[in-house]
């Protein structure tokens with residue numbers, strides 16, 4: 037059974053796409069079968085996996101409009117070892133086109149159910165908004181991974197996301213929970229970052245992942261080569277951290293699994 041995770045934060049530029057492609061590559065590296073879903077019309081996760089968004093015949097847009105299945109639309113990111121359900125500008129139109137359709141927030145969930153046995157992990161790179169696209173992601177997922185920088189205002193932006201997740205949990209997807217906050221672009225030399233990092237730990241406890249992703253120029257350079265840092269420069273500090281994070285995710289999922297089984301048994 038595939039475990040499905042959204043990488044979400046309604047702020048832009050906080051490291052969602054970097055986390056998505058590098059976690060996908062890290063999981064693939066340790067032998068997991070991974071599908072990366074790009075839910076952002078910017079298509080950065082698609083391009084950052086070496087898949088040319090302009091040349092895709094089918095994308096997540098076609099899946100949301102039910103004119104293609106995930107199996108038909110997903111392509112292999114050859115150098116990365118995972119599959120990509122890509123996105124391009126066309127996806128921006130889906131927001132409007134979905135307004136009048138039935139089950140509009142559950143389109144992705146329904147489509148992913150068909151490929152449940154084919155993958156260990158499905159990662160969904162969300163756009164920087166709490167839109168119908170993000171809602172489709174949240175309705176599909178078992179959990180949310182929230183990348184965040186350890187800055188003074190970091191927590192402020194979190195409230196809207198946490199409220200949205202609570203609402204989706206209550207009304208649309210009882211499975212949904214925040215799996216964890218991932219500290220990214222971390223620079224230990226900056227005292228404030230270390231302080232905020234400690235505050236996060238104090239406040240959210242084990243909802244904060246143990247792994248910390250450092251600020252690392254190789255991670256920032258990798259997308260221009262159409263590769264995740266983990267593939268572009270596996271020995272870079274940032275890449276090693278993402279492989280470590282992949283291991284932590286596998287462990288967390290194993291810890292989650294028994295509870296899910298109990299839930300099924302209780303039904």
Ligand code: ADP
Pocket residue numbers: 047048049050051052053054055080164220221222249250251252253255256257259274
């Ligand atoms: P989002 O998807 O949330 O908009 P991105 O993943 O695109 O954010 O990251 C924003 C910018 O920060 C990009 O230019 C990316 O290369 C850079 N970046 C992300 N994580 C790191 C990191 N750990 N170290 C250095 N640069 C990073």
Ligand code: MG
Pocket residue numbers: 052053054076080
């Ligand atoms: Mg992005």
